[in-house]
Each structure stands twice: as structure tokens, then as C-alpha cells.
Amino acid sequence: VLNPVMTNTITEDIEVLVFLPQNNSFLFSYARVAPAIRYAQQKMKADGNQYSGFHFNIHFENSDCVNDALFTLLDRSCGQKPDLILGPVCEYEAAAVVRLASYWKIPVISAGALATGFGNKKTEFSHLTRIAPSYVKMAETFTAMFEHFTWKSALLVYEDDKEERNCYFTLEGVYHLMADYTIKTYQFSEEDPLNVDDILQNIYDIEVMIMCMGADKIREIMLAAHRRQLTSGNYMFFNVELFNSSSYGNGSWKRGDKYDNDARQAYASLNTVTLLRTVKPEFENFLIEMTKSIEKAGLNDCKDCGNVNMFVEGFHDAMLLYAIALHEAMKSGYSKKNGTEITSRMWNRTFEGIAGQVSMDVNGDRNGDFSLMAMTNVEAGAYEVVANYFGVNGTFQLLPAFNIDHFTLKGRHKEYPEMPD
């Protein structure tokens, strides 16, 4: 029986090369993300789906966050090149792969490659589409707050592991975007003992401290700041935790040690910027499927990881976005081998992703929505989302739990010092 819907379908075989770590210690490991890519593939295959004519031939290759992905791509460089590359996520590995792929005009979509440098799409990263909001997009949340609350100065404190350098790249985004503010930076190495005195010495002529580091170190700094009476509203404290946000906020001050009570009070001054997560009905099924896959892989190790994170969603949506762009390009007479044309059709467009609307900017980078969390019940030590930032239109939305006092600098930081008559 001839299916009338099928006859209109554009058919094409698409070679996809996916770089994900076999090592399960990553939030974007193969075991976590591959099920989402296959989920997208299955959905598109379904009868009646307008992309059912696309036959994705997906090759998963290891990414070790160093050079594996690069070398795999090189080894394939003399034979048939892939039509689409998904990943890598890690910055340095992605840089090498995207550089090559761009040179060969192969579209690359990654839920990583979040560092500021990848924003340069004019030359070496011309064929990169970033399906998750980059660090610079996150930084917009800070510029929106700084403008809203008329803050002027920030101290960026981060831990640098000198390998993946997530915190370095995270705050680099803030540094990059806040060129018009007074910004100081303080970095320390992961291995070094934390020198809290030295860090807090830098805050005295500063209003806002923005931190990116492990949860234990955040706690150590907040306890020290509390002891020095820096947590009474005379300074603002923020930490950035994009990927693993549920482990922050509620209960993150609690360790079951004798400092819990102090920490709870200190954290009353600590606000967290994290990804805004949206959910829609279709997402439920996705979540169930992902949870099954992850349980089957024996991966349900960390209770706060969440089975669906930004990377899992992102790579799912990457398949959709590519299909949309390829379909459109082919309808206009271009072939799948025209990576430049397909890439340009992935940019500056909005589509329905698995968890909600996905909006890509003109530069091929996803606009980001972020949440600001603050402690709203000090007695219970409980956090709530108090504001949201929406990247697509740059709006900063205050929620009912928002309390302006909490974000007003007190004491010596007078915004407009009164002049004597």
C-alpha cells in the first residue's frame, strides 16, 4: 500500500559522527547522551514525520577530552567525510575538531564548546552551531542584574584545574561581557590549599563576588566571609553552577558538621545562577526513556545528577535542528554536502526542542534562559528561584519570592552618596 504522506518525503542518507566520552564520569558521557540521540532518530523515523526520509547512519566515537576526537576525524579525512558532526563537548578537544570541520565545511553541532572563543564564527569556527547556551549567554544574566541593581564592580574567583578548565571558561564569559564594569579576578589551582584570607582581601573595594569552584570550597569561603561580617548585605555573593544545579541551593550548606548553622546563615547571602529548566508534556516520555536507558547502563550513581541534563537535551535537539535545516536546504535545491548552507539555516531560528522552545541567535549560538536562586527561608535554609533571565529578549523577570532588600547593597556601598546642601 502506498502511503501518500511518504511520497512527498525528501529522502537522504546522512552520515553522522558523534564524539562523546566512553568514560562515565562526564555529564555528557556516551551512556547518558547516546540514548537521547537515538530517541530523536527514532521519533523522526516514525511514519508521518516530515523527516522520516532522513536515514541517519550514526557512528559513535570516543572523546577523551584531549585528542581522541581530532585523531578519529583525521583518520577519516581521506575516505568519506561525515555529513554532520555532533560534539565534542570539551573546549580544547572541540577547538581542534571544529577548526578542521570548518575547514572542510562540515556542520558541527555541540552542546558544549561553551567558551567565549568559539563565538568567533567568522573564521576558524565558521561551521559550529552551539545548541546549549554558552558561558557568554550565562554572563548576560549578570549584566542584566548589574544594570537592574546598579552594581558597578565584581571580583571573579575561580578554581582552575588547567585541564578542562570549566570554571575558568565560565567566568571568562562574565569577564568578556562585563568590560564596562570594574572587574577583578582571582584564580587558584585545584591542588593548592584554599587561601581564604588572600581571596577575601580582594573584596574590600568591590561590591559583588562571583564564584565558580567546588561546593566545599564555596562553603569554606562563605563561612570565612560570615566570620568577617561580610555577609550582612554589604557585599553580594554569587556562585555559578550551570550543569549540576540541583546539587546547589537547597541543602548545599549542610554537611552535618559543627559549621552547619553558620553555613546556613552565610548562605543567606549566597545566590546561585543556574540554567532555567523548562518542561512540557512531551518531555515526560523523553524523561522516562532516558531514565530507563541510564538505569540499564547502571549509571544511576549520583542522586543529584538528574537523568536529563543540558547536554542530553542539547544533543537530542541537535538532531532536530539539523533535520529542519537539511530539509529546508534540500527543498531549495542544495545537497547535504553543502555544509555551509545547512549551517546557515540552523542559525537565527526558533524551533520546538524536547523540553521547550530553542532559540538560535544570528551567530548560531543558542539564546539562554537562566534562573537566579536565593535563600528565601533562612530558618529552614531553603532556596527558591527568585528571578529568571530570558536571553531571547534580554528580560529580567522577578518572581513573587523576590525580595529587593536581599539584593540591595547596605552599609558603605552607597550608590548615590547624598551631597550636603
Added chain:
Amino acid sequence: VLNPVMTNTITEDIEVLVFLPQNNSFLFSYARVAPAIRYAQQKMKADGNQYSGFHFNIHFENSDCVNDALFTLLDRSCGQKPDLILGPVCEYEAAAVVRLASYWKIPVISAGALATGFGNKKTEFSHLTRIAPSYVKMAETFTAMFEHFTWKSALLVYEDDKEERNCYFTLEGVYHLMADYTIKTYQFSEEDPLNVDDILQNIYDIEVMIMCMGADKIREIMLAAHRRQLTSGNYMFFNVELFNSSSYGNGSWKRGDKYDNDARQAYASLNTVTLLRTVKPEFENFLIEMTKSIEKAGLNDCKDCGNVNMFVEGFHDAMLLYAIALHEAMKSGYSKKNGTEITSRMWNRTFEGIAGQVSMDVNGDRNGDFSLMAMTNVEAGAYEVVANYFGVNGTFQLLPAFNIDHFTLKGRHKEYPEMPD
């Protein structure tokens, strides 16, 4: 007539790919360095030379200090690969090329790639031989001085252009090697106005300031230090100028402005670490030939550049070193295609280069000899070499012009405070 020497000669065709910038603004541009490579080729071709059987087929390709070299290598990756790669010099471009070449086991010799990270020959840079002393080798001069003079702390101040980042990488070498000392760093961007106050604020609990930046900025800082009376022996000031040393030292304080007199006095406290240059009789002919080539190319633009710099010498000697190693390897039955074997034979050996002995360490990096220059006649504002550091045995040699007073910290920096009885 049969030449009896020739019959013993090992013959081989060798494909050499050389990456040098066509852009003449580099000290290691094609126009400067290519004549030295051809000079070495000609000398080896001569009858009676033990390497006369080696026929080097040299392809010069452009290096733009970004990605040109990488892409050229990629374009050749499916056809015949070169047997030897010379260059690139620039750090980021070299990183990509050496990573690929190492993966393909092709020997790379560069007079650049001086950054600390390239010292990692265990994995991604396994086939890199560095024929010029790296920044870490230069840094040995500082550790030798710090030990000799029992200094304990340093402030590293550098200008970062965020492109080639020579000064960043230069002082990174010092930072890396001086982990056991108290080291502070201060970086500023090339575009930013120089904030001398902010820089000098950081020196107060420090003994030694080590600078890498443009000559005008050095002068500005030294003038400011002089005004603040920091140049009376209570602090040590150093600048590092490896490649263009003759532009420093003598006369570098002079600008023909009203500050010349102050600058001359300020520079009495400024010492310069630079490459130790040796010369031997054979060098004269090389120098004449290089000068001719450079004049022919119309390049004699800057009077202080010197027609033969570290890069010119280095790439000349690279050809020799490769010939020695290949010759030895082939005598032992290995082929030119065994890049790993040839590379290992370039390491941990000493040979006669064009300007003197070249000593390669076990890690395939050239041992460096450096000179310490200081002002020895304040009235004339004249500099002399007062000490040399020899990397091969780690000795620090004081010359007659050396004056211990000049390197003794005065005032509040008491090395061993006397304890009351």
C-alpha cells in the same frame, strides 16, 4: 673517476615541509630563515661531506601564525606525507601541527614552539625537537640567580596581546620553574593604557620584578619606579628580551625626551636577561651569506634586528641535526620513515651548530645559554654582560664586570634578620 668517499655515502631523498611566514614582520619570516636552510642544504651537498647522499626536497609553505600550517598539512594528509617538518614557530599554530605530526610519527624540528606545554613529549608532542632554548630553559637563569643571590619572591609583569602571546609564554616559563618561590603575576592587555600605579602597588612585599613587554612600557614603569624611589637597591628589576636583544641594554633608556636623564638613572637598576650569542670562525661566512640574502630581499629594515637571530641559526642547525640522526638511524638499518627512531636520535646529543656547540637534552629540547646584562657605567648609561648562565651544566658564571653590590638587596629586605640575644 670514482670518488672513494662517495661510495660509502648513504643516499636518500628526503621530503621536507617548512612552515615559515611570508609576512616579513616576523623575525622568523621566510625571507630571513629560508636562506639559512638552503645554506645548510648546500653545505651538506658538497663533495666529501658525509651527508652528501641526502637529497633534501624542500617545500616552503606559508605559516600565518594561525591555521595555515595546519591546513596545509591536512591537505597533504592523504597523499605522501613529508619525512621532516621544520616549523612552525608560533605557539598555537605549532601546537596543532606538532600534534598531528606526532600522531603520524613525523619528526618536527622548530626554533620556536617555546612555550612550557610543548615540554610534554610523552604524548601529544612526542615527535617535536626544539632546536632553540625554550622559555623554561631561559627561566633556569632566574632560578640560578635566585639561588645565588638568595632572593625569595618575584612579581611577574607582562603584556598579553592574546594572539601570539610571546610575553605570556615567556613568563609562564619562569612561573612554571619557580614553583618553590613566592611568585605573583600581573598581566595587562596590549590595548589598555598602562596603569603604572596599579602595577607598582604589587611590588611592596616582593623583592624582584621581572618584566616582559614593549620597550616603551618598560621605560614608563622604570621611570615611575624611580620617582617612587624603588630603584635604590631595595628592589631588583629585570626584563626579558630573548630575540631582539641588541635593541635593549645600551641606549634603550634613550628617547631624546626630557625624561632621558631620569630614565638613564632608573635603568641603572634594570637588568636584562637575553640569549648568550657565540660566534666561531665558520660563522663569519654564514653571516655574510645571510646578510647578502636579506639585503637582496630588501629586508634590511630595522637596524637592531640583526641579520642572524636565534631562529635563523636554529633552522640551519635543524637541518644538520636531522641529517646526523637520519644518517645514524640508516646505518643501524632504520628507514627514513621511522620518525620515532630518528627523533630519538636527535635527543640527548651534542653537535656543532653554525654558531657553536648545540646541546640537546634527553627530552629533545635544546639547552640554553643566557647572558645577564646590567648597566656598568651609569654616567654613560652603558650596559655590559656581567654574568652568563650555561644550561648544559647549570652553571652561573660571573664576569669581570660583575659587581655584587648591584645585585644585593638593600634596605628593608634583610635576608637573615638578626635575632636579639
